Amino acid sequence: MKTMRKLSIIASIVLVFAFVLASCAPKAEAAAPAEEAAPAEEAAPAEEAAPAFKAAMITDLGGLSTSEETKGFSDLGWDAFKKAKEDLGIETTLIESKELADLEPNLRKMADEGYNIIVGVGYLFTDAIAAVAPDYPDTKFAIVDSVVDSPNVMSLTFAEEQGSFLVGALAAGMSKSGTIGFVGGMESALIEKFEAGYIAGARAINPDIKVVSGYTGSFSDVAAGKELTLTQYGQGADVVYAAAGACGLGTIEAAKEKGFWAIGVDTNQDAVAPGSVLTSMLKHVEVAVYDAIKEAYDGTFAGGVKVYDLKVDGVGYSDMKYSVDKVPAELIEKVNTFADEIKSGKIVVPTTRDEANAFVLPE
Amino acid sequence: MSYILEMRGIYKHFGEVLANDHVDLKVEAGTVHSIVGENGAGKTTLMCILYGLYKADSGQIFIDGKEVDINSPSDAIANGIGMIHQHFKLIPAMTVAENVMLGLEPRKGKIFLDLKQINQQTKELSDRYGLAVDPKALVGNISVGIKQRVEILKVLYHKANIMILDEPTALLTPQESEDLFRVINHLREDGKTILFISHKLKEIMQISDRITVMRDGKIVDTVEKRDTNEVKLARMMVGRDVFLKPAPAPKKVDGAVLKVEDVSAVNEFHRPVLTDVSFDVRSGEILGIAGIDGNGQTELVRALIGLQPITKGKITLKGKQMDHKPVKLIRDEGIGVVPEDRLMEGLVVDFNVQENLFLGLQRNKPFSDGKLISWKAVRKNADDLVKFFDIRTPNNEQKVNLLSGGNQQKIIVARELSHNPEMIIAAQPTRGLDIAATDFVHEQLIKQRDEGKAILLLSLSLDEILLLSTRIAVIYKGSIVAIVNKDETTAEDLGLMMLGGTYEHIPA
């Protein structure tokens, strides 16, 4: 009891200090407008000094991968930068963020350095770009996978549910057991889109299909991915789709070991384990990012939301180089029909789990 | 007269400390030659140089008149020098015989141990020197005294002619010490030369032929035993007169300050550690508790200050109930404690001198108002105590782990006496201390006694108990087996009681 009393004394000391601090809090708002002019001034000389067009890419916590095999989502963005450097002769820079708290300073740093376009790869940039973009009206920003409402921000989003729908259909068509699996990374609305499309696609082929879903809680824990996949295999799943970053490598490893099908995500992962990866759901980040750089370079950049869906080839599935001969031609034909129907708007792919579970193919 | 061993001009320093300053030592064959001195006088360094554990900066060693070069213990063994360390270096899981032969075992076909030979050779060796041991007993199961015999046998097996015994009686009971002395006499008769390192003057006078006294890295003198006595030796060791006479009788003994009635306690495994312990300590007296280590002394002290829960009985201080009270309250009631483990209980060795000098008093005036510490008072307290008790420290912010054992003990004594308690518990107060520091502690205890304090003294050294106590209680297996007046008993009687009267005397 005595300890508690002492703690409360200590706590009240801190409380008093905090009062003092709080009393200066409102001042910040007053200070804000005065400061706003500063960045614009800084940006101007930077442009004079550097006539070359400069583009910067900032990753979120994922960073780039170190090998071709483990290439993911951020690597695709960087591919676009490499292509732009070659095609357009621009200067490019990459920053890999280490902490969430670094995102905003990193953006500001690049803006202060006079970069013409800055691309934030990943939805974690939402807050940071929203905070920074208004301070640098002459700088163009692009964000992948999220929406920021500002005239100088291009929001690049993807219809992952559409691509996932197609691989879901392939999965259901290839499953002999009538059970397929889904491995997600950290739970979020974004990953739910993958799951929803996948379930709906599977139901389009086989309304009685059983989909077992699970989340690893991580985008990097390969072992967790493998473990979860093996569990699903134990529950009867013979095709497993992983939308979980590097965790998906665990899924592919499990499939290779036990001899069932895995489905890759984001990049073409068919070659990671030829013959064990049925297909990969492609998310053409490189196309979207390249478009953004090109438009900024050409001077046609416009803010707003750009949706990369099947129609514009923003998503899709791989050419199944190593597995196509094992897939019945009718199934591929059917999947391609679905693709056309999605493009035409006949099929509207659900984006939430609940909608997906109730999905019925329109007649 | 030829010397079996001669060390000439041995010079050795560690950093700024001069450990051996041009030491010359001559030892006659077939004698017991004692080397005595305070801790830090350089006697252990000298022996380590002889045994090859340290290398001297300069100086020569002659064996049988021939100069030898000793760089390692194996060089020493090759030259017939053996050392029995204070802390035994035996393997508990092996038998006595295996330990004796270790490294030089007789083998069958170079691969297999010849167990029969091993046991027989050990038996022969032990018979020849009167060192009764059971060759087949496991070392882990034998007593300290027997372990020491095994060490001696090991050295004999290595064919040592010169045997170094480093503080050999430190861990022995009086009876075991007597046995050891008989063995030493036997070895001397057999022509072996013994170098006996000690600072216990009484036993040195008993066993030695010649005695070399060292102080501050130098040899003070080498004397024949018949030409000296304990007081002279002590004066040579310390460089001044010391207090070694038995304490004068107390001036005035009053009523009981501490009363312990029928106290019992169990340990964490529910084994009894104290059984129906009753005694009282009166104002103006020192009650000595004699006993062999591990017979409940530790638990008794802890029970008195509230650290060891008691299952039965009553403890009162000046009539106030003290059992089942928190430690702090008991200590504040007026008990000063010099704990048996200086470094683990007495001090916080990572704290500095002034912080240690008010340990336990951190909420008492004048050091604190109960919440905030007054460092001014702490500094003043430290200045006063350091001066009064002559604590040797570079400054009061020196961490105590860098001080000598004697100065550490002075800090504890100074602190425990500083709040003027009526009851003082001193557990092993002079363990590991040299003569000067021991003398200091004894002086303080007697001074406190004469000021009318009640003092409980627990010591493993019977000499110390006999030197200081007014009355003596003997503790055995957690019980007080006897309480006697000092004048009505002898070391031998007490020794027997300490062993529960069942001491198995092993004939020499």
Add this chain to the structure above:
Amino acid sequence: MNTVKKFLLKREDVFSTLIALLIAFGIIAILLMSTGRPAGEAFYYFIKGAFGNVENTSNTISRVIPLTIAGVAFLIGAKCAVFNVGVEGQLILGAMASAIVGYIVHLPAIIHLPLMLLAGMAAGGLYAFIPAWLKTKRGVNEILSTIMLNYPATFFTHFLVLKVLPMEGVVPATPKIDATARFATLIEGTRLHAGFVVAILVVVFAYFLLNKTSIGYEMRAVGANKEAARFHGIPVEKRMITAFMLSGALAGLAGAVEVAGVHYRFLDQFSPGYGYDSITVAMVGLMNPIGVVLSATLFGALKTGILDMSIYTEIPRQLTTLINGIVVLLIASKEMIRSSFSKLVRGKEEFKQEKE
């Protein structure tokens, strides 16, 4: 000579830490040069990146704030023999609790901000009570229990963000806290916020508690020698519980300050391991509150300085991770350096003797 020697030995800890740092930077320089990269340029950009201008310095300081508070949190525990590896979990829960108070309650700033900081402290402190109780009453090693308890904290907040609390947009996070619950940004366009005053107060508080109060003395005594503390009437278990909860409360405060000053909401997985960094920070800071500030500054500077270095020089990004690692490794192996240092200053034999 003698006084120099004494001074060197008295501050042995500090000097061996500095030597460790120098060696670390030396190794990095050799590494850079051997791969044909200009080491001088790299260091220039490193320093510039950490302290080169107002923005960079402000960003460095904003990294130093949570590291300092968390470092002191760990230190307070360690000073009292409590090895709280659970700073991370307590920090996360503290951040969550403060974020909830920050957006659910609407109050004037003068009450709201302190209240949300208190909520963070309460959450961290109470969460630390679990391992504290387990240690003192059941003898469960706190290192194990606190490591284990970091997981429930992470997953519980994850669960709250995704399933319980409303989520705005795609970022897994709580709604933003009210303006009244935020620290003022001191320099616009940077992340330097008034929370740094809290960090300073925490350091002053820790220094005061440990050195000027009876209870702080007792906590230190428990930390240095439990047995002696018990022998001298200090209630060892009580002090350990106090230290544990205080450590947890400060950890929670570190999380709350990040919410109130940087993110303005609880972001799932927002902590880049401040709780684990806190251990390194406290150790490098020689278990001294002032030292913690210096070592937090070093680690904060490493975080911000390396970024500029990788942008402006051709140093591959893998190397930047290595640099961070080398510094930590060298400082961690400081004991080795210290013994060599001792040997050098004292002379070999004396050192040997002392060891025995």
